[in-house]
Amino acid sequence: MTALFALATSLLWGLADFGGGLLTRRIPALTVVVVSQLLAVAVLGTVVLATGAWTEAGPQLWYAVGAGVVGPAAMLAFYKALALGPMGVVSPLGSLGVVVPVSVGLLVGDRPGLVQFAGIGVAVLGVVLAGGPELRGAPVQRQAVLLTLVAAFGFGSVMALIAEASTTVTGLFLALFVQRVTNVLVGAGALYASVRRGGRALPEGGPGVVRAALPALAFVGLADVAANGTYAVAAQQGPVTVAAVLASLYPVVTALAAYAVLKERLRAVQAAGAGLALVGTVLLATG
Numbered sequence: 495m496t497a498l499f500a501l502a503t504s505l506l507w508g509l510a511d512f513g514g515g516l517l518t519r520r521i522p523a524l525t526v527v528v529v530s531q532l533l534a535v536a537v538l539g540t541v542v543l544a545t546g547a548w549t550e551a552g553p554q555l556w557y558a559v560g561a562g563v564v565g566p567a568a569m570l571a572f573y574k575a576l577a578l579g580p581m582g583v584v585s586p587l588g589s590l591g592v593v594v595p596v597s598v599g600l601l602v603g604d605r606p607g608l609v610q611f612a613g614i615g616v617a618v619l620g621v622v623l624a625g626g627p628e629l630r631g632a633p634v635q636r637q638a639v640l641l642t643l644v645a646a647f648g649f650g651s652v653m654a655l656i657a658e659a660s661t662t663v664t665g666l667f668l669a670l671f672v673q674r675v676t677n678v679l680v681g682a683g684a685l686y687a688s689v690r691r692g693g694r695a696l697p698e699g700g701p702g703v704v705r706a707a708l709p710a711l712a713f714v715g716l717a718d719v720a721a722n723g724t725y726a727v728a729a730q731q732g733p734v735t736v737a738a739v740l741a742s743l744y745p746v747v748t749a750l751a752a753y754a755v756l757k758e759r760l761r762a763v764q765a766a767g768a769g770l771a772l773v774g775t776v777l778l779a780t781g
Contacts, residue, residue, distance in 0.1 A: 496732025499724045500740035501775070506721035508747020512755075513714045515748070517707060521697045523573050524688055527566060528681040529704065530715030531674050537716060538671040547668040550660075557659040558669040561652045561722075562676025568648020570684060571641045578638035590643075592618060592742040594650025595657070599734030609777055610736060617739045617774025620746070623767025653738060656722050657729035666726055670719055739774070746771045 517526045542548055568591075596614070659669035689695050697703045704711075721741075728737035746768050753759070 496728050496737050497740055497775075499728035499731065500737045501743070503721045503725040503728060503737075503741035504743035505747055506717045506724065507741070507744035509751060510714050510717035510721060511744060511748045512751040513710055513717070517710055517714065518573075520699075520703060521707060522688075522694050524570070524681060524685040524693075525695055525697075525704065526711065526714070527569060528678060528685055529708075530711045530718070531677040531681060532715075533708070533712045534715035534719045535671065535674045535678055537712075538667065538674055538719060541667050542671050545664050545667055547664040547671075550662065550665040550668055554659055554661075554665075555669060555672050557655045558672040559676050561655040561659065562673040563680055564648045564655070565652045565673070566677055566680040566684065568645045568652065571648065572645035575638045575641035575645060578641070590618075591646035591648070591650030591653070592738050594647060595653040595729070595738035596735045598654045599738065602734070604733040604735045610733075613774045613777025614735065614739050615774075616770050616777060617743065620743075620767045620769070620771030620774055623763050623770060650738075652722075653725060653729075653741065657726050657734065657737075660726065661730070666723055669726075670723055673722065674715075674719060743771050743775065 514526055514530070517530075656669065656673065659673070660666040685695060721744075725737065725741045728741065731737075749768065
């Protein structure tokens with residue numbers, strides 16, 4: 495069950511990243527984050543009311559608040575890194591956030607077998623290569639590397655925090671709701687600050703472009719929520735180390751989606767990375 499839910503996480507995160515990437519070509523990135531998360535809040539709020547999940551409020555929800563604060567900050571650092579450095583460097587480095595939940599898992603007592611340790615190494619290498627790292631070219635700005643590592647640490651921290659935010663299914667609904675509300679508040683604050691500095695909140699086509707994109711924005715927001723939920727279940731069902739690595743295969747999904755939908759050609763290094771990630775998945779699931 496751990497492998498199944500973790501792989502579902504990677505699928506959902508990969509599709510959410512792909513959809514979000516397409517939307518940011520037409521709509522400012524912070525607006526995409528705020529609107530997509532706001533739509534997710536509306537859906538999750540309905541679920542919390544319908545299931546009575548609010549009755550499970552407790553101190554563990556601070557983990558959800560922490561995830562809600564760290565998530566947008568990590569995404570903003572990631573977007574800034576993409577603006578400064580080539581995607582072929584930034585994307586693979588960003589996937590190294592898996593080190594955080596894996597380390598937490600090892601600290602709390604996870605002891606993967608030899609085959610699973612091999613699977614972790616192979617899968618992480620596959621994820622990095624699937625991002626298409628640029629092995630040649632101009633030096634990358636130090637600021638871009640630092641921002642990417644900050645983003646990676648943030649992404650990994652969100653995985654670790656959300657796994658601790660609940661112990662029941664209804665409690666998970668409440669935790670995800672709290673996380674998304676915090677996401678919206680932090681994201682809206684960042685958007686306001688950006689506008690005050692002269693940035694844009696709306697695309698060149700005006701509000702109509704955002705309205706037309708609402709179904710896609712809802713998909714991005716809900717896919718991201720569902721991914722957090724399936725990851726929390728995966729981390730609770732089995733070793734966190736296994737769940738974290740399998741959930742971090744999402745760059746492979748994003749690359750394959752770009753290949754299938756946008757007809758982007760996979761570079762040889764990306765194809766090799768996808769193959770290694772698949773081998774690592776098999777080792778983790780069967781080890």
